[in-house]
Amino acid sequence: xEKHELLVCRNTALGYEGRAVLxxxxxxxxxxxxxxxxxxxxSGKSTLMKGLLGLINPMEGSIDRAVELKNGAIGYxxxxxxxxxxxxxxxxxxxxxxxxxxxxxxxxxxxxxKTAAIQAIGKLGILELKxxxxxxxxxxxxxxxxxxxALCAAGRLLILDExxxxxxxxAAQDLYKTLRYLNEKEGMAVVMVxxxxxxxxxxxxxxxxxxxxxxxxxxVEDYLRSPEGCRFRKGEQ
Amino acid sequence: MELxxxxxxxxxxxxxxxxxxxxxxxxxLGVPLVLKRYSMIGDxxxxxxxxxxxxxxxxxxxxxxxSIPVVILSAFFLLRLANSGSRMGSDAAIAVVSASxxxxxxxxxxxxxxxxxxxxxxxxGSVLAMTETDVLLAxxxxxxxxxxxxLFYHRLFAITFDENFARATxxxxxxxxxxxxxxxxxxIVLGMRMMGAMLISSLVIFPALTAMRLFRSFRGVVLCxxxxxxxxxxxxxxxxxxxxxxxxxxxxxxxxxxxxxxxGMERLRKxx
Numbered sequence: 001x002e003k004h005e006l007l008v009c010r011n012t013a014l015g016y017e018g019r020a021v022l023x024x025x026x027x028x029x030x031x032x033x034x035x036x037x038x039x040x041x042x043s044g045k046s047t048l049m050k051g052l053l054g055l056i057n058p059m060e061g062s063i064d065r066a067v068e069l070k071n072g073a074i075g076y077x078x079x080x081x082x083x084x085x086x087x088x089x090x091x092x093x094x095x096x097x098x099x100x101x102x103x104x105x106x107x108x109x110x111x112x113x114k115t116a117a118i119q120a121i122g123k124l125g126i127l128e129l130k131x132x133x134x135x136x137x138x139x140x141x142x143x144x145x146x147x148x149x150a151l152c153a154a155g156r157l158l159i160l161d162e163x164x165x166x167x168x169x170x171a172a173q174d175l176y177k178t179l180r181y182l183n184e185k186e187g188m189a190v191v192m193v194x195x196x197x198x199x200x201x202x203x204x205x206x207x208x209x210x211x212x213x214x215x216x217x218x219x220v221e222d223y224l225r226s227p228e229g230c231r232f233r234k235g236e237q
Numbered sequence: 238m239e240l241x242x243x244x245x246x247x248x249x250x251x252x253x254x255x256x257x258x259x260x261x262x263x264x265x266l267g268v269p270l271v272l273k274r275y276s277m278i279g280d281x282x283x284x285x286x287x288x289x290x291x292x293x294x295x296x297x298x299x300x301x302x303x304s305i306p307v308v309i310l311s312a313f314f315l316l317r318l319a320n321s322g323s324r325m326g327s328d329a330a331i332a333v334v335s336a337s338x339x340x341x342x343x344x345x346x347x348x349x350x351x352x353x354x355x356x357x358x359x360x361x362g363s364v365l366a367m368t369e370t371d372v373l374l375a376x377x378x379x380x381x382x383x384x385x386x387x388l389f390y391h392r393l394f395a396i397t398f399d400e401n402f403a404r405a406t407x408x409x410x411x412x413x414x415x416x417x418x419x420x421x422x423x424x425i426v427l428g429m430r431m432m433g434a435m436l437i438s439s440l441v442i443f444p445a446l447t448a449m450r451l452f453r454s455f456r457g458v459v460l461c462x463x464x465x466x467x468x469x470x471x472x473x474x475x476x477x478x479x480x481x482x483x484x485x486x487x488x489x490x491x492x493x494x495x496x497x498x499x500x501g502m503e504r505l506r507k508x509x
Contacts, residue, residue, distance in 0.1 A: 078401040083274050086332040087398055088448075091457040097395040133453035139473045153406055187393030 003029045006069060006157050006189055007052060011061035014044070014051040020059055021047045027208065027217065029191055031156055034183050036200040039210035045193045048162055048210070052191065067113045068156065073101055075150035075188070080142065081167065086135040091145045094134055095121055098152030113152075117150065120148040123186075124178060140171030141154065147178065151188075160192040164199070175236040176203050243478045251367040251408075252484065253432060256380035256470050258379040259428035260488075261439075264466030266421045267387050268459050269397040272444040278315045278418065279441040281331045282425045285311040287359055287434035288338035289426075295349040301370065304426050307476065309339075312422035316414060338433075362433030362485035364477065370429060378423045385416065385458065393417075394455050395505075432485035442491035449497035456491075467496055 006029050013023035021044040029035060039045050050056045051063055053074060058060060064074075097098045098120075099113045109117075121127055129137065134145060150158055156180075164172040176199055182188045193202045201207070207223040209216040216228045223229040243249050270276060286308045311334070314335035318330045346356055358366065385394065393404045393500050404410045421441065427439045448461035472490030480487075 055404060076402055076405040078399065078405070081399075083272065084399060087272060087455075088453055088458045089394070089398060090453060093394065093455050094398065097391065097398065097402075100274075100391060100395050100403070100408065107391070107436075109391065136453075149402070205418075237340060 002030075005029070005064075006031060006033075007064045008064045009051075009058075009061065010056045010064070010196045012051065012063055013060035014047050014056060015059055016047075016056070018133070022210065024052075025061070029157070031189055032187050033191075034180075034203065034205045035189075035191045035208060036206070037208045037210065038197050038200060039215075042167055043210040043212060045210060046161070048208075049159065049193055052159060064114035066156075067184075069154070070102065073154045075154035076144050077143070077150050077158065077160040077163055079161050080146075084134075085142070089134045090131050090149075091121065091126065091134060091137070092117065092130050092146050094214065095148045095152060098149035101153055115219045117148075117152055117186075121145075122149040123151065123182075124148045138171065139167050140174055143167065143175055145177070149181075150186060156187070158191070160190070160194075162195065163194055164194065164196050172199065179203065179229075185190075215227070238318075239243065240475065243475065248365055248367070248475075250479065251369070251372050252364045253471070253474060254283075255367045255372045255375040255427070256431060256474060256484075256488075257467050258375040259424055259431070260426040260440055261463050261467040262382045262420065262426060262439040264462040266424060267415060267445040268448070268462050269393060269442040270421065271402075271442055271449075271460060275316075275319055275500045276438075276442050277328055277331045278312070278319060279421060279425065279438040281315050281335045282308055282312055282422055283429055283434050283437045284335035284342075284365075285338040285430050286343045286422075286426045290340035290359055290429070291342035291345045291356075292405065292433075293430050296429040297485070300430075301374070301424070301426065306418075307413060309419050311416065312418035316418045356491050358433075359430070360433055360435050360481050361408075362429070362431050364474075364484040366430035366494055371430075373502050374423075375427050377430040378427060382420055382424075389413070411456055419450060431486065433448075436485040436489050439489045439492060443489070443496055444469070447492070447499045449498045450496075459479065465492075469495055 009025050009027040011018045012025040014025070017019040037045055037048060051058060053076060060225070067155060093136060095117045096109055096113065099109060122131055124147055126141060126144050126148070129141060134142060137145065167175065179190055180203055183190050192200065201220050203220070204220055206219055207216065209223065209228045214228065216223060216226050244253070266277070270279060271275060286304050289304035289307040290300050291302040296303070301401045315331055315334065326329050343356070392413065395408065396410055399411055399456050425437055428440060432440060442464040444466040448458040452458045457472070470488050471493040473491040474484055476482065476486040476491070477487035
């Protein structure tokens with residue numbers, strides 16, 4: 001594995017109970033990448049996500065991770081659950097919980113972790129919301145809080161699961177802007193599963209399209225010329 | 238003076254100590270359970286522990302030794318039910334388990350000893366029920382709950398707030414869930430005979446709901462739930478002594494009043 005590579009899938013098959021949902025997957029995520037995973041419902045996007053996060057093991061092939069990503073140091077932004085939306089916790093409490101995965105975590109947070117949490121909150125521009133209750137925030141602000149937590153969990157890779165679901169268009173654009181900032185200025189690699197194809201293509205550099213029978217993996221420009229991408233463009237018109 | 242007179246009775250002292258410990262445990266465990274939408278599990282467990290108690294009495298074994306393993310097993314089972322997207326729907330499945338356990342308990346009692354005051358005591362609790370062993374067990378469970386909440390506080394927070402994230406970062410979510418349900422099972426078995434099978438689950442749910450009305454941070458909610466539960470129990474026990482009302486019902490009523498008060502305060506704060 002090269003030094004700049006974070007995640008490498010080699011001929012990977014993923015699935016449940018012996019039935020493969022995805023197979024023959026070759027995928028490399030390197031430092032600074034911005035990859036969008038798109039595809040129809042039920043095509044295996046969330047299975048791929050589970051595989052990348054290490055929640056399920058590949059049935060065939062392998063998924064290699066950079067050393068720093070082992071022990072769960074992945075900046076994961078899951079889909080929000082209904083129970084979460086009215087949770088009594090301050091933004092600060094939520095963001096700090098990103099540090100729990102770090103190896104050798106004792107029972108309490110260290111002073112350095114507390115400082116880093118404040119920095120992450122500041123990076124996402126929600127410092128004034130630090131002591132506000134999570135359930136009183138807007139959808140976009142909640143996503144920012146969760147993104148700050150993801151930054152605490154990992155320094156180089158963010159994995160996002162449908163991050164703009166339930167956000168109004170302005171908040172969604174805001175989130176994309178933040179992600180682009182983190183990607184370009186902070187050098188974070190971004191892997192995002194999304195339904196919002198148009199915005200994804202405006203922001204991402206590479207695309208993985210998972211179809212039922214065919215799939216595509218390459219740059220955004222190539223994608224728009226490919227049969228899968230053409231189908232998308234027809235749908236747009 | 239009533240208070241001194243009340244504490245002169247050994248059974249009242251036992252009831253006070255055991256009750257405070259059980260209420261504290263129930264309230265602390267209630268915070269993650271309520272937030273994770275597992276409140277029904279507490280209710281289910283109390284019915285199962287009623288059934289187990291009835292069977293134990295019929296078999297002539299010491300109730301606690303029989304009901305503790307049975308209730309812990311059902312805690313595992315109910316947790317699985319709550320997490321599985323079963324065809325029945327997890328809430329329906331839990332309701333079925335509760336009602337069945339209750340029915341079996343009542344059947345066993347009426348076929349053996351007959352419906353006596355015993356049933357009444359199991360259902361609605363009796364202040365006389367606490368023995369020395371109960372007090373010791375309550376202290377042990379309470380110590381375990383406190384250790385869990387002090388040392389693993391941040392992990393409990395992460396699992397309660399976002400199970401998926403916790404799992405992705407390599408935390409053993411199932412382990413903590415199991416631990417929570419075992420401790421809940423123990424708390425319910427211990428508290429049930431004093432508070433009553435019908436009422437014990439409200440000790441799990443009420444303090445958490447009250448605290449959620451008043452506090453915005455998780456820490457605040459946990460601390461407030463524990464404090465409210467202990468205060469409500471002490472008030473309830475004293476009132477029940479003075480007015481000769483059943484202790485379980487009195488404590489629950491105290492909890493209800495505090496909850497309504499908290500709702501009112503939340504209203505006022507939102508308006509102001």
